[in-house]
Amino acid sequence: MGILGGKKEAELAVGSALAGALPQDAKPWYRTPHLIQLNLILLVPMLSSASLGYDGSMMNGLQTLTQWKTFFGNPEGAILGMMNSIYPLGKVIALFLVTYVSDRWGRRLPIFMGLIACIGFAIMQGLAQNLATFVTARALLGFSTSFLSQPSPVVIAELAYPTQRGKATALYNTFFYFGAIFAAWCTFGTFKIQSTWSWRIPSILQGALPIVQLLGFYFLPESPRYLVSKGRREEARKFIIKYHAGGDENAAIVKFEMDEIEQALEEEAMVLSTTSWFDLIRTPANRKRTFIAVILGWFSQWNGIGVVSYYLTLVLNTIGITDTKDQTLINGLLQIFNWLVATFCGALMVDRIGRRKLFLISTAGMLCSYVAWTGLTSAFVTNRNEGMGRAVVAFIFICYFFYDIAWTPLLQAYPVEIYPYTLRGRGLSFTLITSFTGLIVSNQVNPIAMKAIGWKYYIVFCCLLAVLFVLIYLFFPETKGHTLEEITEVFEGKAGKNADDKLEEGNHKNETKQIELA
Known part of the structure; x- marks a missing residue:
């Protein structure tokens, strides 16, 4: 299933931001016990x-x-x-x-x-x-x-x-x-x-x-993303520590992945429903x-x-x-x-x-x-x-x-x-x-x-x-x-709304709804 490879290969696969959080002396996956x-x-x-x-x-x-x-x-x-x-x-x-x-x-x-x-x-x-x-x-x-x-x-x-x-x-x-x-x-x-x-x-x-x-x-x-979405943050973190960081809870990749998952889920919660198929369009x-x-x-x-x-x-x-x-x-x-x-x-x-x-x-x-x-x-x-x-x-x-x-x-x-x-x-x-x-x-x-x-x-x-x-x-x-x-950036652009923008928009919608109800 591929190898960890050097920094250049990592950047090709996942970009420079995550590549910077990966171990610099990584061995091929088939010589890395937790990845095997x-x-x-x-x-x-x-x-x-x-x-x-x-x-x-x-x-x-x-x-x-x-x-x-x-x-x-x-x-x-x-x-x-x-x-x-x-x-x-x-x-x-x-x-x-x-x-x-x-x-x-x-x-x-x-x-x-x-x-x-x-x-x-x-x-x-x-x-x-x-x-x-x-x-x-x-x-x-x-x-x-x-x-x-x-x-x-x-x-x-x-x-x-x-x-x-x-x-x-x-x-x-x-x-x-x-x-x-x-x-x-x-x-x-x-x-x-x-x-x-x-x-x-x-x-x-x-x-x-x-x-x-x-x-x-x-x-x-x-799935750690499912666990985070249900508030089971520690279980998700334990998975990443065990299988992605090889047991090192202080590894940079642990914080990077957890922060990215939590931020993405917070942003999605502002604009997407967990049940409506109409969100697809x-x-x-x-x-x-x-x-x-x-x-x-x-x-x-x-x-x-x-x-x-x-x-x-x-x-x-x-x-x-x-x-x-x-x-x-x-x-x-x-x-x-x-x-x-x-x-x-x-x-x-x-x-x-x-x-x-x-x-x-x-x-x-x-x-x-x-x-x-x-x-x-x-x-x-x-x-x-x-x-x-x-x-x-x-x-x-x-x-x-x-x-x-x-x-x-x-x-x-x-x-x-x-x-x-x-x-x-x-x-x-x-x-x-x-x-x-x-x-x-x-x-x-x-x-x-x-x-x-x-x-x-x-x-x-x-x-x-x-x-x-x-x-x-x-x-x-x-x-x-x-x-x-x-990958969200590919469709919505880096210039799209960040989490704070979406939170502000969500609060504005709630205020408007309360005014209408009043």
């Missing part, structure tokens, strides 16, 4: 993304299995879309509840609830005796995983060591592919079983990663944040990758790769490729290259590779040239390369950064609601469109990617070089 302990603890919420990644890859794998298709009556079109879209539908419904629970009772409680539920409903899914039970289990699994997907990236951002926060939050979503790899190779390992256990085993194993998380859950601390800065959240959420599903992530079988069928072994093998190799790229070319580069530049490079690369992919598929359909088909597979990997350097690591990390503490949970939930709504629509539309017009459907995504590039160029700011609290 902290980063091992962060693996618990990191694996939440792996639990989510398992599902899409598993469904891709199941669709290649004759045993699964036969048991459920060869689902296709709208039925197949329902079997996939019911999962994110459950997520959308749960997000409003989990946001309230996370803000009211902390980040740990919803994660614990989600882990228990995911284990139980995975077993229900694997033991399903009919389509209705299978679909119901998937809906309940989707509902349960929101209790993992919403608080996990938030708690990572709020617990991580300051110079590692950007990398740590970006690494969260790369674990999506860890789960995808697990699912892909489980399916590859069971496809030869000539019974329903060829799909039941991967379905039940969807609960395996939550079991691993549950084993380490006891060690996961509560109440001010110009928040409207910009929320517009970015909409772009991130919707286009994470409508940038063309969704066609492959849930319907790889249909894509491979259009280029003549129909053998079950070949399809499951390609799925397995693709997930390994994705994880490596997302980790080393994406998440670990966010502080060096920057968030905005990564998004622009990613989207431009996807556009170019999607145009090539579309042209090659058209040529293959016309002349059935085997070389063309192989070239299409290559461009699927190339397109994923560009997707993975930004959209995988930053989908949750970017909204977690751009929203202040009071809005962080609701802002991320809004991003996820938009994303899952886009996924529901795409899961219904994609298989129908693929069946009706085949490769010509790819042209739609070429156009959408061009629009997306323009939106990113116009509206996405750079956030590297700032602490979590300092």
Whole structure:
């Protein structure tokens, strides 16, 4: 998860103010006991993304299995879309509840609830005796995983060591592919079983990663920002002393972080509600944040990758790769490729290259590779040239390369950064609601469109990617070089109101209200 590095690297990640409060003789994190302990603890919420990644890859794998298709009556079109879209539908419904629970009772409680539920409903899914039970289990699994997907990236951002926060939050979503790899190779390992256990085993194993998380859950601390917001200042300070200062209660970083957190929360208390979703659009800065959240959420599903992530079988069928072994093998190799790229070319580069530049490079690369992919598929359909088909597979990997350097690591990390503490949970939930709504629509539309017009459907995504590039160029700011609290300046400016200005404004509003009441 990165290293402490020298002062220059620290300034690149969090700016000069915090860099001055860091120990000057810092060792790499893997030689610093308290950071080793902290980063091992962060693996618990990191694996939440792996639990989510398992599902899409598993469904891709199941669709290649004759045993699964036969048991459920060869689902296709709208039925197949329902079997996939019911999962994110459950997520959308749960997000409003989990946001309230996370803000009211902390980040740990919803994660614990989600882990228990995911284990139980995975077993229900694997033991399903009919389509209705299978679909119901998937809906309940989707509902349960929101209790993992919403608080996990938030708690990572709020617990991580300051110079590692950007990398740590970006690494969260790369674990999506860890789960995808697990699912892909489980399916590859069971496809030869000539019974329903060829799909039941991967379905039940969807609960395996939550079991691993549950084993380490006891060690996961509560967010210090949540603790301060609830008046539990000493508990928050003890966390920072133990995990950020290595037990040195006089370290400069302790005072710096506590002062920054307390000041930020005091300022937010003057202008933001802890419950109203309308705060997401109440001010110009928040409207910009929320517009970015909409772009991130919707286009994470409508940038063309969704066609492959849930319907790889249909894509491979259009280029003549129909053998079950070949399809499951390609799925397995693709997930390994994705994880490596997302980790080393994406998440670990966010502080060096920057968030905005990564998004622009990613989207431009996807556009170019999607145009090539579309042209090659058209040529293959016309002349059935085997070389063309192989070239299409290559461009699927190339397109994923560009997707993975930004959209995988930053989908949750970017909204977690751009929203202040009071809005962080609701802002991320809004991003996820938009994303899952886009996924529901795409899961219904994609298989129908693929069946009706085949490769010509790819042209739609070429156009959408061009629009997306323009939106990113116009509206996405750079956030590297700032602490979590300092990112507010990116949207509201240093010339914006300070805490005293906001306090005075709040007092003026109260006086006006009292006069009106009188």
